[in-house]
Amino acid sequence: MDSEEVQIRVAFVTLGCPKNEVDTNRMRTLVSNSNYRVVDSVEDADLIVVNTCSFITEATEESLDVIFELLSDDDIRARGGRIIVAGCMPARFGKDLQDELSEVAGFLPVDEEDRILELIERLTGAPAVSTAPGVMRAAESCSAYVKISDGCDRFCSYCTIPFIRGRYHSRTLEEIADEVASLVSQGVKEIILIGQDTGVWGHDLEGEADLVGLVGHLCGRFDDTWFRIMYLQPEGISDELLDLFAHSPNLCKYLDIPLQHSNARILHEMNRTGSSEEFLSVLSNIRSKIPSIVVRTTIIAGFPGETEADFAELREFLENAEFDYVGVFAYSQEDGTRAGERTDQVPESIRIARANNLRELCDTISFAHNTGRIGQxxxxxxxxxxxxxxxxxxxxxxxxxxxxxxxxxxxxxxxxxxxxxxxxxxxxxxxxxxxxxxxx
Ligand code: SF4
Structure with a gap:
């Protein structure tokens, strides 16, 4: 088929976290730089790529709702529109999902998303012609997420990510810097560096490579661009990193440290480390070195075996830690995880009540911090x-x-x-x- 005649139109629907947005943008760029065409609306598309999230049950259910809605849409069916399911769901559920969703035209698990053109060619019979092989993704706005790594080696006992996204793998400094250069040349003013565990970036690369070296390089080379680092596990916050924050005006004075809990036993059962005392000491060190820093964390309420006393300790920790922002989640029991198999699950109503209780507390602290910034x-x-x-x-x-x-x-x-x-x-x-x- 002549590539000029082919006008296969592809639309994208993205669910879930910023990492999925990055993956969608990458697929979108591959399609844009081919003889196929990206369209904004699913109404105009021959193929609709749903980039799914299945980190927790709620996200899986939302992804399924979107897929079923598209599969049953009369207009889409009438013009032969077909659905491709990409991302975390096919990676997590594999063949079971394919059997369940027999009406879906194709599947692209996270580690196969770069093969999107092959899949479109197979589904449509229209040969893929890549017009800009290896091209960097296009900027979507003045702020862009850049993945510095994917996967995770920590295997927290409640988490499905290592099974979905595989073991930790860093992108090289050159790859990351090239992508940043391309985005900056397109007008992007803020780069948000993401990965499941950004603090250990580089440990799997040859030679000396660490986060301080990477971020120092980026901040120096692109000194008009803001850089923001997300998802730093507490062990990744070294004094060298704090020095870099203190001396780099374009490195946002913002730390996102997902702690998940503060009780030492619960953390141990989560396959994590730390305690209320240790975390308060880490925070005190951060704030003494960079007084203007803003700290965000995430907390899970109602982990299996969490007693009233454990919860009270967590609440007291949050009162003392005074985070600027906290994302509070009620624990979600996930198949295939060690925590999910435990028999001492906290009843759902208690998990939700505890999460709401913490949200209220953390909102009060955050709002007071915000009021305190008036005049700045x-x-x-x-x-x-x-x-x-x-x-x-x-x-x-x-x-x-x-x-x-x-x-x-x-x-x-x-x-x-x-x-x-x-x-x-x-x-x-x-x-x-x-x-x-x-x-x-
Ligand atoms: S650090 Fe823990 S919670 Fe975060 S992705 Fe890795 S295993 Fe999951």
């Missing part, structure tokens, strides 16, 4: 503009706000372009949102 002068990266009745409002983020999870700064009557970095004073706060005023 900060840089804001403008991401969007919204028209209200009689004015235009710019919406952006400071270095202490990661996209989608930490709120935004609203700047009334500010003109400009997405990607502009402006100086403003924080004049008011409401929950996780701020109002700012532009300083000339």
């Amino acid at each position: 002068i900060v840089e804001v990266l403008i991401e969007d503009f919204e028209e209200t009745d009689d004015t235009i409002e710019a919406i952006g983020r400071t270095q202490f706000q990661a996209p989608e999870i930490d709120g935004a700064v609203h700047l009334p009557k500010v003109a400009g372009e997405p990607g502009d970095i402006v100086c403003c004073r924080l004049v008011d706060s409401f929950c996780y949102e701020y109002e700012g005023e532009l300083l000339q």
Whole structure:
């Protein structure tokens, strides 16, 4: 078939975390740089790629809902639109999923997503012609996630990720820097470095390679770009890394440290390490070295065997630790995990009640921190503009706000372009949102 005649249209639907967004963007770029065409709407597509999440049961159910909705859509069926299921679900459930979803045209588990053109060719009979082999992915906005590694070797007892995404594997510094260079050349102003466990980046590469070297290289080479590191396990926070934070103005003073719990026994049963005392000491060291730093964590409430006393200790720890942001999750019992097989599961209603209790506490602490920042002068990266009745409002983020999870700064009557970095004073706060005023 002549490639000029082929107009296979492909749409993408992404579910789950930022790592999936990166994977979708990579697949989208491969398709864009071929004779197939990317379309925005599933209504216009011949093939719809659903990049799924199945980290926990709730995410799996959401993914299935989306797939079944697309499979039963009369318009899509009438014009022969077909569905490809990509990402975590086919990686986690393999053949069982394929048997369950017999109407799905094809499957692309996470480690096969780079073969998307092959799959489209096989499904449509239209030979794939790659017009820009090896090309970097296209920037989607002024802020972009860059994966520095994938997989995880920690095998936390409640987690499915190592079974879905495999063992830890770092991308090389050259690969990462090339991708950053490409995104920066397209106007990206903030790069968010992600991986399941960013602190151990490089340990599996040949020669001397560590996170401090990688981030120092990136911050020095792209000194007009903000860099943000996500998902640093507490063991990955070395004094060298804190020195780098202190001396790199373009490294966001923001640490995301997923602790999950603070009770030593529960942490041990999670196959993790630490205790309330150890974590408070880590936090105190961080804050003494970088007083302006903002710290986020994630916590799991209702892990199997969590007693009232363990929960009270966790609550007290959170009161003392005073995190700026906390993501609280009720424990989710997952098949195929050691924690999931335990017989001392905490009843779901108690898990949910404990999670809500902690959320309320952490919100109160976060809101107080936010109020305390009123009057501060900060840089804001403008991401969007919204028209209200009689004015235009710019919406952006400071270095202490990661996209989608930490709120935004609203700047009334500010003109400009997405990607502009402006100086403003924080004049008011409401929950996780701020109002700012532009300083000339
Ligand atoms: S560190 Fe633990 S929770 Fe995080 S991905 Fe690895 S195994 Fe899962």
